[in-house]
Amino acid sequence: MLQAVNTTLARVSFRRRLGALLYDSIAAFTVLYFAAFIPVLSAGTALTEQNPLFTLYLIAVLFCYFWASWSRGSTLGMQAWKIEIRTIDGRNPGLRECVLRFLFAGLSGVCFGLGYAVALLDQERRAWHDRMSGTRLVRKGTSADADS
Numbered sequence: 001m002l003q004a005v006n007t008t009l010a011r012v013s014f015r016r017r018l019g020a021l022l023y024d025s026i027a028a029f030t031v032l033y034f035a036a037f038i039p040v041l042s043a044g045t046a047l048t049e050q051n052p053l054f055t056l057y058l059i060a061v062l063f064c065y066f067w068a069s070w071s072r073g074s075t076l077g078m079q080a081w082k083i084e085i086r087t088i089d090g091r092n093p094g095l096r097e098c099v100l101r102f103l104f105a106g107l108s109g110v111c112f113g114l115g116y117a118v119a120l121l122d123q124e125r126r127a128w129h130d131r132m133s134g135t136r137l138v139r140k141g142t143s144a145d146a147d148s
Helices: 002-007 014-046 052-071 076-080 095-110 114-121 128-133
Strands: 083-087 135-139
Touching: 014 052, 014 076, 014 083, 014 114, 014 135, 052 095, 076 083, 095 114, 095 128, 114 128, 128 135
Parallel strands: none
Antiparallel strands: 083 135
């Protein structure tokens, strides 16, 4: 039964994945920009970007943005590029999958995008964070062979 679910979902091209990543980068920057106002306004000039609590706060805000988006099936960038995120069994990711995806997507970025580039060579077009979190990106409303 699980195999039947997976074969009806179209894999996402690398171009489409990069487009969504670009859009999501803009959205994430905007979220962080406005989230930074709260502690900066309350702390004034005493707050610096090297403050570890400020850094943890921004990481938590960023995670909450992605968790809220992924758990509903797509981020703003994914919506624009008609992409959805699903677990291997076809459901929306839960907290565990979102945490793993967030951590390994960050690791992929730290490794100069190597984790993302893996999707170019992967038969299922899954990046590191897709594999490690048990998720995959799929096209909305298409067959498995579309968007090659």
